[in-house]
Amino acid sequence: MKKVERIGVNVAGYVDDRTGAAKWLRKNLTKVFPDHWSFMLGEIVLYSFIILLLSGTFLTFWFDPSQREVVYDGSYEPLQDIKMSAAYASALHISFDVRGGLLMRQIHHWAALIFMAGMIAHLMRVFFTGAFRKPREANWLIGVGLVTLGIVEGFLGYSLPDDLLSGTGIRIAEAIIQALPVVGSYLAFFAFGGAFPGEAFIPRIFTVHVLLLPAIFLALITIHLMLVWYQKHTQYPGPGRTEKNVVGYPLMPIYMAKAGGFFFIVFGVTAFLGAVASINPIWLYGPYNPGQVTAGSQPDFYMGWLDGLVRMAPPLETAAFGYTISWNILIPGLIIPGILFTLMALYPFIESWMTGDKREHHLLERPRNNPNRTAIGAMSLSFILVVLINGGNDLIATHFSLTINQIMWFTRIGVIVIPPMVFVITKRICLSLQRADREKVLHGRETGRLVMLPHGEFVEVHEELSAAEKFTLTQHEQPMALQVPNSDANGVLNPQGLKGKLRARLSQAHVEQVSAPSASEAKELESGHH
Amino acid sequence: MNAGVKRLSRYRRHRYAAPALLITALISLGATFQVASALPNSSRMESTPKSTLIEEGARIFAQGCSSCHGLNAEGAGIAPSLIGVGAASVDFQVGTGRMPMADMSQQAMRKDPIYNEEETAALAAYVASLAPGPAAINEAQLTYERDGNTAEGGELFRTNCAMCHNFAGQGGALTQGKYAPTVMGVEAKHIYEAMITGPQSMPVFSDKTITPEEKLSILKWIKSAESEPNLGGASLGRTGPVTEGLLVWTLGLGLLIGIAVWLTAKAR
Numbered sequence: 149m150k151k152v153e154r155i156g157v158n159v160a161g162y163v164d165d166r167t168g169a170a171k172w173l174r175k176n177l178t179k180v181f182p183d184h185w186s187f188m189l190g191e192i193v194l195y196s197f198i199i200l201l202l203s204g205t206f207l208t209f210w211f212d213p214s215q216r217e218v219v220y221d222g223s224y225e226p227l228q229d230i231k232m233s234a235a236y237a238s239a240l241h242i243s244f245d246v247r248g249g250l251l252m253r254q255i256h257h258w259a260a261l262i263f264m265a266g267m268i269a270h271l272m273r274v275f276f277t278g279a280f281r282k283p284r285e286a287n288w289l290i291g292v293g294l295v296t297l298g299i300v301e302g303f304l305g306y307s308l309p310d311d312l313l314s315g316t317g318i319r320i321a322e323a324i325i326q327a328l329p330v331v332g333s334y335l336a337f338f339a340f341g342g343a344f345p346g347e348a349f350i351p352r353i354f355t356v357h358v359l360l361l362p363a364i365f366l367a368l369i370t371i372h373l374m375l376v377w378y379q380k381h382t383q384y385p386g387p388g389r390t391e392k393n394v395v396g397y398p399l400m401p402i403y404m405a406k407a408g409g410f411f412f413i414v415f416g417v418t419a420f421l422g423a424v425a426s427i428n429p430i431w432l433y434g435p436y437n438p439g440q441v442t443a444g445s446q447p448d449f450y451m452g453w454l455d456g457l458v459r460m461a462p463p464l465e466t467a468a469f470g471y472t473i474s475w476n477i478l479i480p481g482l483i484i485p486g487i488l489f490t491l492m493a494l495y496p497f498i499e500s501w502m503t504g505d506k507r508e509h510h511l512l513e514r515p516r517n518n519p520n521r522t523a524i525g526a527m528s529l530s531f532i533l534v535v536l537i538n539g540g541n542d543l544i545a546t547h548f549s550l551t552i553n554q555i556m557w558f559t560r561i562g563v564i565v566i567p568p569m570v571f572v573i574t575k576r577i578c579l580s581l582q583r584a585d586r587e588k589v590l591h592g593r594e595t596g597r598l599v600m601l602p603h604g605e606f607v608e609v610h611e612e613l614s615a616a617e618k619f620t621l622t623q624h625e626q627p628m629a630l631q632v633p634n635s636d637a638n639g640v641l642n643p644q645g646l647k648g649k650l651r652a653r654l655s656q657a658h659v660e661q662v663s664a665p666s667a668s669e670a671k672e673l674e675s676g677h678h
Numbered sequence: 679m680n681a682g683v684k685r686l687s688r689y690r691r692h693r694y695a696a697p698a699l700l701i702t703a704l705i706s707l708g709a710t711f712q713v714a715s716a717l718p719n720s721s722r723m724e725s726t727p728k729s730t731l732i733e734e735g736a737r738i739f740a741q742g743c744s745s746c747h748g749l750n751a752e753g754a755g756i757a758p759s760l761i762g763v764g765a766a767s768v769d770f771q772v773g774t775g776r777m778p779m780a781d782m783s784q785q786a787m788r789k790d791p792i793y794n795e796e797e798t799a800a801l802a803a804y805v806a807s808l809a810p811g812p813a814a815i816n817e818a819q820l821t822y823e824r825d826g827n828t829a830e831g832g833e834l835f836r837t838n839c840a841m842c843h844n845f846a847g848q849g850g851a852l853t854q855g856k857y858a859p860t861v862m863g864v865e866a867k868h869i870y871e872a873m874i875t876g877p878q879s880m881p882v883f884s885d886k887t888i889t890p891e892e893k894l895s896i897l898k899w900i901k902s903a904e905s906e907p908n909l910g911g912a913s914l915g916r917t918g919p920v921t922e923g924l925l926v927w928t929l930g931l932g933l934l935i936g937i938a939v940w941l942t943a944k945a946r
């Protein structure tokens with residue numbers, strides 16, 4: 149042993165004697181992670197969060213979160229001598245007079261968009277594969293919390309520079325707060341420390357944006373990842389993969405090397421976007437001035453659906469007890485989003501109630517093998533998409549020669565009609581895909597090779613699937629609908645009442661499946677096969 | 679002095695002298711006018727250039743515009759009266775190719791002008807001759823390079839124009855399929871004329887709302903925004919967050935997912 153090695157061993161031994169770290173490390177470093185591209189979505193989110201922390205810290209060195217009025221005297225000519233808030237002036241300073249400042253601003257904002265987009269994609273993968281099922285409901289709930297906070301964090305972020313667009317956004321937020329019955333105007337007064345826009349709002353949201361929310365994120369992400377760690381990662385079904393094991397690579401060194409490399413890839417893509425594509429060009433928007441608005445005021449995409457909902461609401465107000473209740477803001481701005489997020493958070497529990505399935509699940513489902521869930525997901529996505537289209541109605545109108553009114557009515561009707569249609573269509577597609585799987589297992593894969601039989605008939609050669617492929621296509625469960633008794637022991641009809649009926653109906657819908665070929669079916673075919 | 683002259687001067691003081699002279703003068707004037715107007719077209723060059731311009735304008739108008747605006751520009755069911763709109767309005771509408779309108783859509787669209795500068799000036803002179811209105815602007819009047827203030831112009835633009843034309847003058851949608859077009863690449867005099875005439879849904883910005891100096895500042899800002907390089911990289915249309923969102927889902931996340939698929943692909 150060389151001297152260095154001896155020192156190393158001694159130090160390690162010292163630490164191990166006192167902490168038992170070796171055992172812990174051996175257990176954890178050899179922990180196995182399954183390998184699939186969709187499992188890296190969570191990593192994309194994690195890495196963009198780290199990029200956000202780093203680039204954001206850089207920005208705080210120069211950003212001055214104050215609404216004190218200053219006169220601009222920096223190097224951006226077209227705003228020379230204009231009165232503006234110190235916040236806006238310092239954001240301009242970062243953009244034009246701090247070396248690398250504009251790049252950092254753009255990296256920060258692109259990272260925020262990738263963070264949100266990645267989080268939504270990650271959520272979709274968790275949803276469509278059923279990864280939220282027991283025992284991972286807690287992680288699903290944390291995830292819903294993270295999405296919600298992400299929306300808030302992003303909104304506060306682009307409100308900070310106090311440019312015309314962010315001011316317009318804050319104004320809408322104020323209107324939504326004010327729309328709360330009775331307490332609204334007091335709450336708004338409290339949040340803004342007086343009348344809009346006041347001088348208090350930006351300093352306050354700055355603290356929330358750089359301190360409070362990041363701390364909560366950090367805590368939630370830590371718990372999130374610890375849960376993934378202890379509950380182990382789920383895996384896609386396949387030969388050798390069961391509810392009891394995890395097939396994949398050990399954390400050290402393979403997974404760590406891959407993950408570490410992937411961090412730099414995420415960073416590279418973000419930096420590339422920051423370097424080549426302009427984002428939030430605040431100098432073009434100009435400083436916020438309550439007397440100004442601009443055509444095409446839009447929020448970032450993760451808020452866009454809210455904006456779209458508010459835009460499509462018909463003007464509806466009632467006056468009661470001396471208060472005006474603005475339903476046209478209250479419903480799209482608070483009530484609908486509240487319902488949507490509550491339903492999303494509760495979905496794991498709703499599904500397990502519908503199916504009566506209380507078991508643990510560590511094997512993921514292919515989306516097609518759970519048609520009802522997949523259809524619900526697609527339906528929700530189509531809702532958000534339709535609403536999002538209305539959020540961009542003015543731009544769509546000018547770019548595709550349509551009128552705002554056409555888009556408005558299309559989306560108003562579409563938001564009611566399209567989601568149910570998507571539900572039905574998605575469910576049918578899933579069932580046809582199942583049917584195709586069944587065909588494939590029973591008759592093999594079409595090869596496109598034609599063979600002429602001696603008597604002149606042409607047949608296509610079908611290639612039999614491998615045993616592994618057959619297993620993967622047939623392993624999924626064939627759940628049964630819940631049986632709700634028609635009468636109980638005492639002869640009482642419908643002992644569970646309406647709720648029981650509803651549950652039976654829902655579970656019936658949920659289990660609709662094309663039955664996978666059973667072993668005997670396969671045998672039968674094989675014996676009679678040409 | 680000879681006797682003849684004396685006699686004449688005596689007649690001059692005659693009490694019928696003044697009326698007689700007046701009548702002679704009137705008759706000769708009438709006769710000249712008769713002769714002049716009976717002359718063939720070719721000799722029109724002798725009359726003042728202004729009135730020819732108007733007549734030329736009237737002729738073009740009868741051919742190209744009267745079908746919609748009425749024979750005397752008095753307006754018809756389909757198009758408004760042009761009496762009193764002034765040369766500025768005609769110069770703007772015809773100079774930007776909006777008039778003659780090609781199809782009766784929501785809004786006259788900008789297109790390549792059909793009439794050249796002289797013809798446009800003639801039309802403008804004709805419409806201006808019907809009733810006074812804002813005069814057309816020529817480029818020499820627009821001393822915005824010297825007298826304008828870019829930053830102030832930006833403020834004015836954001837206060838008065840951005841709600842329709844977007845913060846960067848890229849244009850935006852209005853209700854019922856109408857839209858405010860981009861102001862980038864529009865000739866300075868047409869921008870000025872748009873402000874003083876208020877085409878269609880655009881309000882008129884009189885010299886009281888925005889003084890002529892302020893208008894020059896707006897021009898200067900628009901022209902500087904036009905030539906401003908995209909400081910942050912590709913501009914994505916200068917339309918705000920919608921294009922940014924599209925890019926992040928396609929290029930941003932798309933690329934990352936592509937790489938993830940590649941990284942986890944089984945080596946074959």
Ligand code: HEM
Nearest residue numbers: 187189190191193194271279287288291292294295381382
């Ligand atoms: C700050 C945002 C988030 C970060 C950094 C994050 C990170 C991660 C990572 C790295 C994993 C393991 C790899 C993977 O399965 O992709 C994971 C798993 C998981 N995440 Fe997230 N996530 C975030 C938000 C969310 C959201 C919005 C949801 C859903 C509402 C969610 C639900 C889950 C669940 C249920 C798992 C376990 C998946 C499994 O074991 O198959 N997470 N998360």
